[in-house]
Amino acid sequence: MTVTPPGAGRPAAQSPELYWFQADLRLEDNPGLLHHAGGAALLCLYCLQDNPAWCNNRGMGLQRRRFLYESLAALDSQLASLGQTLLVIPGDPRSIIPLLVRKYDVGRVGTSYTAGFYEAQQRTFLQRSLPVPLLVHPGNSLFDEAQLPGGLDGLPGHFAPFRRVMEHQPVPVPLRLPVSLPPVPQGVYTSTLPTAEVRPAIAYPVRGGSASGQARLTSFLYGRRAVDTYKDTRNALQGEYSSSGLSPWLANGSLSVRAVAHQLMDYEQTICGNESTRWFYQELLWREYFHWRERVDRNRLFAATGIARKRYLRTFEPRAYARWCQGDTDFPLVNALMRQLLETGFMSNRGRQIVASCLVNELNIDWRYGAAFFEKHLVDFDLATNYGNWQYIAGVGCDPRGGRHFNLEKQAQLYDPDGLFTQSWGGHRPRQPEFITDAADWPIEEGETR
Numbered sequence: 001m002t003v004t005p006p007g008a009g010r011p012a013a014q015s016p017e018l019y020w021f022q023a024d025l026r027l028e029d030n031p032g033l034l035h036h037a038g039g040a041a042l043l044c045l046y047c048l049q050d051n052p053a054w055c056n057n058r059g060m061g062l063q064r065r066r067f068l069y070e071s072l073a074a075l076d077s078q079l080a081s082l083g084q085t086l087l088v089i090p091g092d093p094r095s096i097i098p099l100l101v102r103k104y105d106v107g108r109v110g111t112s113y114t115a116g117f118y119e120a121q122q123r124t125f126l127q128r129s130l131p132v133p134l135l136v137h138p139g140n141s142l143f144d145e146a147q148l149p150g151g152l153d154g155l156p157g158h159f160a161p162f163r164r165v166m167e168h169q170p171v172p173v174p175l176r177l178p179v180s181l182p183p184v185p186q187g188v189y190t191s192t193l194p195t196a197e198v199r200p201a202i203a204y205p206v207r208g209g210s211a212s213g214q215a216r217l218t219s220f221l222y223g224r225r226a227v228d229t230y231k232d233t234r235n236a237l238q239g240e241y242s243s244s245g246l247s248p249w250l251a252n253g254s255l256s257v258r259a260v261a262h263q264l265m266d267y268e269q270t271i272c273g274n275e276s277t278r279w280f281y282q283e284l285l286w287r288e289y290f291h292w293r294e295r296v297d298r299n300r301l302f303a304a305t306g307i308a309r310k311r312y313l314r315t316f317e318p319r320a321y322a323r324w325c326q327g328d329t330d331f332p333l334v335n336a337l338m339r340q341l342l343e344t345g346f347m348s349n350r351g352r353q354i355v356a357s358c359l360v361n362e363l364n365i366d367w368r369y370g371a372a373f374f375e376k377h378l379v380d381f382d383l384a385t386n387y388g389n390w391q392y393i394a395g396v397g398c399d400p401r402g403g404r405h406f407n408l409e410k411q412a413q414l415y416d417p418d419g420l421f422t423q424s425w426g427g428h429r430p431r432q433p434e435f436i437t438d439a440a441d442w443p444i445e446e447g448e449t450r
Ligand SMILES: Cc1cc2nc3c(=O)[nH]c(=O)nc-3n(C[C@H](O)[C@H](O)[C@H](O)COP(=O)(O)OP(=O)(O)OC[C@H]3O[C@@H](n4cnc5c(N)ncnc54)[C@H](O)[C@@H]3O)c2cc1C
Pocket: 234, 243, 244, 245, 246, 247, 248, 250, 251, 280, 283, 284, 286, 287, 288, 290, 347, 348, 349, 350, 352, 353, 356, 374, 378, 380, 381, 382, 383, 385, 386, 387, 389, 390, 393
């Protein structure tokens, strides 16, 4: 599905090239960037776009935005060390790129595959309307498309058969860091990088950028050797090293997933390879599976009936949804988790499963409203993984068991037995009046319920 127009493989002599960064905010192992680094000049672009309105949500939460801005600033300083600069322009690439192509007489435009409905629309529009080729290079995946047995058409409908085949496939070696890049075309102004409105939350102090992602990987493997016990700790609701914590950098492409896999394999060969290290690799395979599924399922990822095209009877009750979003439900553990998400932009995998099951099964709300809220707030928002997991829990995705309904009380006993997590995030809310609206759905005035 990577599109390379015929005759577009070689740069037009002396024409500047334009590389449009999307979910690949790194220099290392970036095939698209390398491909366009041989011309006379290079324009590096990022189009700053807000989330469009969808399922009662719009824009990005403050922590997600902060992490993105830090990642852009880090990429810009990496580029600066090679005499380049990142042009960050707010707006739609469909307006920005044609203008730049004309203004700087660009000969070719390159980008990497990025999942999503709007992203696909933007690519198609540009491929049809630009006077020069737009080359779409592979995204941040473990394998090449050619390694999938049966190609995309043969992608299994469930994870298990995919894993059985792909866990034995070699992961291609990450590409080198470019040692030099062509200069910026003459006359390009430098853009001002956006600055975040918030600092990282104390409870989740991660910073954007490849260097901090790599530092986190090194300490997860070699520093703390936390990967050795990953299988036992990965379900914790909180804990600095209970899981790798790599998702935010993988999601916006500051870290190459191939680089992560190769460093893991080195670690397994030289320090320790056990059930836990393999389990960690299996999680990377889950990510991989959802990424290839997105290529196949496309817009079905956003349909209530999911990729399974199952009848899905849910409703939308605004108050129940608002309470879920704010961490104000009748379930203290869910409240604590949602408050954690709002404050930090992060939630553990177990936590995500619990709150998703609550939205779908206890509150009977259409799963897409939950997915949209996650999309707004998660610092590690990754379209294929998020929508794939939500469908899985709602029973309309790639789960052969047909959905997950968690017993919330049991989950609290298992994962927060002493209630400390719930308490620390203020999950217990004051008792609410039984009715807050009358029969005609009008809010009942204070005191009327007594
Ligand atoms: C409803 C729901 C929504 C989710 N939304 C996202 C999302 O937007 N972005 C995102 O990166 N992950 C998402 N996940 C998957 C998972 O919760 C996170 O990847 C994980 O919690 C991130 O923490 P970590 O990096 O410490 O993961 P680790 O446990 O250390 O796993 C290592 C890596 O494997 C991948 N991975 C782990 N669990 C999963 C999984 N269940 N599915 C696919 N890949 C996985 C991630 O890339 C992760 O960084 C979602 C899960 C659920 C249940």
